Amino acid sequence: MATVALNSTEGKWVMVSAILASSMAFIDGTALNVVLPALQKSLNATGADLFWILNAYLLILASLILIGGSLGDKLGRRKIYMLGIFIFVCGSTACGLAPGVFLLTLFRVFQGIGGALMIPGSLALISSSIHEKERGKAIGTWSAFTTLVTMGGPVLGGALADAGLWRYIFFINVPIGIAALLMLWRKVKEVQNQDSDKHIDITGAVTIALGLALITFGFLRIPAVGFKHWQAYGSLALGIILLITFIQLERKGKHPMMPLWLFSNMTFSGANLLTFFLYAGLGAGMLFLSLNMVQTQGYSQLQSGLTFLPFTIMMIGIARFAGALADKLGPRLLLIGGPAIAGTGLLLLSFVHQSGGPSHYWTTFFPGVLVFGLGMAFTVAPLTSTVMGAVSDQFSGTASGINNALTRIAVVFANAIFGALAVLFFAAALQKPLDELKISPHQKQEILKQTIDLGNAQPPKSIIQVDAEHLRNIYKEGFTVAYSRIMQISAGLGYMGALMAVFFIRNEKKVKK
Incomplete structure (x- = not known):
């Protein structure tokens, strides 16, 4: 299959269209985390509702993404990619118009269908279109720009949420998707292996x-x-x-649709295990960091979004360099050190308890965010290029689908499991301070029931003999304890990812069947 240079006109159009469409999916993830408090208030959603709004999309995405990657390999990557973008844009429009929790959750399902067809196509298009010697650099470029847009999502989301315009988080996908579709239609050629198996x-x-x-x-x-x-x-x-x-x-x-011989390559298997552990920690860590800042630390949603700027700057400055470095020296050392550093950043963030608010950011959250961003910046591009480089071009869509499926499954599992753990940790942290209050067992249970709303827990109106402000402080301190434990577990998952690289990743050439 003919490939093109990264800096050629065709190569640039491939990169721009891949980055634009990918950004839609990533913006939705990070920006939505920041606007959750505003969404919760606007739609009268419970904590459980929030997790369903997040995970309805991820559930469908994880379920269908392998199919999306396989269809791209068999039927044409540009064709399936464009279909996914179209469905995703339609789903985003419906989400923005949704009047309540149920319909918003339902329309997130449609977003998931579009994402399953769209997300694997982005990297598959790059891997099958750009010269092999420049793929690490190309993927590093893709990582840097998509991360720029992704991490700009919290800033945009925070600004819109503070202005009461959280729905525009979904509407922003419409012009981006239309622009990507026009570029793909006019400027990018179909990428399809003539000798690929067309059977579905x-x-x-x-x-x-x-x-x-x-x-x-x-x-x-x-x-x-x-x-x-x-x-x-x-x-x-x-x-x-x-x-x-x-x-x-x-x-x-x-x-x-998923040739099992791909997993005979230990590097491919190890990179996917690394992906699972690292992104489980990443997903849970970023979600609870956002909730903690807004719901207990006194940050506005815009301020919460701005706190991720150091992460963004690290990714922009390092990701492309890390991808090129992996091309020259091999990915092994980067994939050991990167997740370990990211895990250390999450661990540092776990030590932040009740702070003085945004004015104390530089001495509380900033060091952890900086270290976390450094670790991810050295990991993302080498990890992605390792997965894509471990297989022949014929299976690039399938490889991307497998890796993206594991990423989404990891985030879903982390959200579900850590959501349950957070409620348990929260309730446990409240036991001692509630025992010191002169309340009945029934009243204590009423107070504990509010833990399902996590940091948004409010004193029950039926409890009138306890000062409401004092009870709010107990909730804040209890949720901070739960947050700390979640971040520590997330850090452990980062370290597990580093161990996967130690055991499995080798600087080797791709294996062809």
């Missing part, structure tokens, strides 16, 4: 989609109903059975 593995696609959806749903139900409820353990068990069935189908099938 429908049985495998249905099995993996249902399996991932059930496992994700099971984890999402645990915070609400507990692990012992049939909806939780039944969904998890059936999902695992379907995933085992999928593996057997792919092993025996003549036209598998």
